[in-house]
Amino acid sequence: MATEILLWIMILARVVIGVSLTRRALQKNVHSLLWLAAVFFINGFSNIFYTPTFYNGYVFFLGALPDQVCLILFIHRTFYRERRSPWAIFMAITLLGALAIALDFTERTILNTVSVLIACNMLWHTLIAVQAYRATASDRVVEDWVKARYRLMIAYCVLAVLFPVMGVIDAVVDIPRSVAQPLIGLISIAAIVLQYLVWVMPEGFRRWLNRNYQSPVQDEAELTLSEEEIMGQLQ
Amino acid sequence: MSNVMLYVLGESLARATGKNETLCRGLLRLTVMDSVEPLRQAPDPNQALAYMKTMAFEDWKAVIEGAVLSQRLENIRVNKPDDVVARLRQTLVEKQSLLTMTA
Numbered sequence: 001m002a003t004e005i006l007l008w009i010m011i012l013a014r015v016v017i018g019v020s021l022t023r024r025a026l027q028k029n030v031h032s033l034l035w036l037a038a039v040f041f042i043n044g045f046s047n048i049f050y051t052p053t054f055y056n057g058y059v060f061f062l063g064a065l066p067d068q069v070c071l072i073l074f075i076h077r078t079f080y081r082e083r084r085s086p087w088a089i090f091m092a093i094t095l096l097g098a099l100a101i102a103l104d105f106t107e108r109t110i111l112n113t114v115s116v117l118i119a120c121n122m123l124w125h126t127l128i129a130v131q132a133y134r135a136t137a138s139d140r141v142v143e144d145w146v147k148a149r150y151r152l153m154i155a156y157c158v159l160a161v162l163f164p165v166m167g168v169i170d171a172v173v174d175i176p177r178s179v180a181q182p183l184i185g186l187i188s189i190a191a192i193v194l195q196y197l198v199w200v201m202p203e204g205f206r207r208w209l210n211r212n213y214q215s216p217v218q219d220e221a222e223l224t225l226s227e228e229e230i231m232g233q234l235q
Numbered sequence: 236m237s238n239v240m241l242y243v244l245g246e247s248l249a250r251a252t253g254k255n256e257t258l259c260r261g262l263l264r265l266t267v268m269d270s271v272e273p274l275r276q277a278p279d280p281n282q283a284l285a286y287m288k289t290m291a292f293e294d295w296k297a298v299i300e301g302a303v304l305s306q307r308l309e310n311i312r313v314n315k316p317d318d319v320v321a322r323l324r325q326t327l328v329e330k331q332s333l334l335t336m337t338a
Contacts, residue, residue: 024338025338028288028289028338029289029290029291030291030334030335030338031291032335033335033338078331078332078335079331079332081292081328081331082292082296082324082327082328082331083328132330132332132336135329135330136330136333139243139246141239141242141243141245141246142239142242142243142333143239146239146333146336146337149336150336153336217242217257217260219238219284222257222260222261222264225257225258225261227265230258230261230262230265231262231265231307231310231311233255233258234254234255234258234259234262234311235310235311235312
């Protein structure tokens with residue numbers, strides 16, 4: 001019963017994150033966030049079939065396929081415009097995964113394939129997020145809450161990689177269910193909490209992250225500069 | 236929330252030209268106001284700042300690669316304005332994720 005309630009809370013959290021991302025994507029003209037919103041909506045929907053009441057392993061694990069396609073497109077549109085992107089490689093891996101599932105439609109094959117896909121994509125997501133963070137970490141004009149957002153995103157990407165890694169370890173070592181289940185539960189909760197903090201980012205939390213930040217820019221003062229003053233001083 | 240891409244590009248422009256960072260941000264703001272039709276007709280700096288917060292990657296790219304910026308760089312007698320534009324484009328590409336992460 002407790003497990004089911006927890007699962008439903010996590011499903012609701014994903015929907016809330018998806019709605020928040022969708023609103024912001026449309027309000028602020030950041031359309032790449034729509035792909036990420038889709039990831040959370042699909043994930044939330046497929047997790048319904050992980051609850052004891054509606055359990056269906058096929059639907060739950062197969063939900064990862066469109067989920068991962070949306071994630072690939074989010075990563076590509078956020079980090080790789082006007083630069084060479086390996087998105088086609090990851091898309092090809094996903095298609096191969098779909099083919100493997102079509103050829104052997106069992107829960108075990110679906111689970112193994114989905115694990116590989118998630119590991120590949122989240123590893124890529126982690127690496128590109130670290131690279132992007134490093135490019136801005138020392139920028140004094142980038143506020144602390146933005147830098148924290150990168151770091152928290154990297155943290156949940158690393159947690160997401162742990163799931164398939166645990167699956168591999170389990171296949172080799174056969175972790176007892178009494179250990180594996182609570183561990184998976186803890187990692188899932190931590191990941192969702194981080195994702196909520198990153199993408200919903202309650203205002204109080206954002207202000208706390210930014211508490212020590214002093215902007216080197218004074219917009220109001222700069223707006224008083226006329227075109228003549230700007231161009232005159234630049235010449 | 237701050238106009239982070241304006242600040243980042245302003246910093247890059249200052250490094251590329253050796254000019255004052257505040258003035259470089261002003262130059263970029265003026266360029267956006269000249270490049271965007273509604274802002275061109277009603278040149279309110281506050282409106283320009285509000286608009287810049289909604290600019291997507293393609294919008295910034297169009298401003299950087301547009302004739303207005305090139306002309307302004309020539310007006311302030313920048314050495315090798317094409318190199319400066321290339322530098323700004325590179326900064327935009329390197330820091331593009333900020334447009335998503337600050338949303």
